[in-house]
Amino acid sequence: MKNRTKEIIRSLSEIFEGEPWYGDSVMRKLENVPYVIGYKTCIPESHSVAQIVGHLISWKLYAVEKLKGNDAYNIKIDSPDDWPKIEVHSQEEWEDLKRRLVAAQSKIYELLNEKKDDSYLEEKVSGKDYHFGYLLNGIIQHDIYHIGQIGLIESQLKKKEVDSGVFKA
Template sequence: MKKLTEEIIKSMSETFEGQPWFGDSVMRKLENLPYVIGYKTCIPESHNVAQIVGHLIAWKRYAVEKLKENESYNIEIDTPEDWPEINVHSQEEWEELKRELVAAQGNIYEQLNAKKDDSYLQKKVSGKEYNFDYLLNGIIQHDIYHIGQIGLIESQLKNKEVDSGVFKT
């Protein structure tokens, strides 16, 4: 039986492309952002939206590799693998980055749907002190956290860009 896995998929889907109670899902938030916001930051040292999307992709790929039992795959925090240097300078680049994110999410669903039952959820992730249930719920929390960051960047830049025509009113 895969009742817990189905609940995880449902929560992931709601957060990623659905209508969560807290506001916009990841994709709804990104679909409503003009591409020129993708490479802008509120302060010079902060990550831009494109880098945050790259970071989300990286950790979704990590989850997929761990679900495939790839013991050698790892991401070190605060490295280029964790925070890839990504900039978007055209609508086409922005759309491609969003497609990569959707594909990474789809790969998680594919791995979860292939599981025969929920027993893997209590199994330790190779090389880690946590199990798959913790990892997968962490991916959901990670999405929610970064939706908030993207929303903050969007609201700050809206104030700065109010007369530029970037945001349609």
């Protein structure tokens, strides 16, 4: 039986591209962010929306590699692998970044759909003190957390850019 896996896929999908109860999904939120603010920050020390998207990609690819059994793959917190340097200066670059995010998410769906049953969810992730069920629920929580950050950045920059024409009324 794959009941838990199906529920994880449903939750991943709802948060990523669906209609979660709390508001916008990841992709809906990103579709509302104009590329010209994708590389801006509210304060100099904070991350941009583009950097957050790069960070989401990093952790989705981490999940992919672990699901594929790649024992050697790891991400050190606060490293360039965790927070890659991402700059977006055109609509094309913004669209490419979002496509990379969708591709990483799609690969997770593909690997989960290949699972024969839910037993892998109780298996430990190689080199970690947690199992695959915990990792996948973490990816869901991670998306929700960063949707909030993106929304905050968007609302703050929207106030700054209101007269620039970036945001349409």
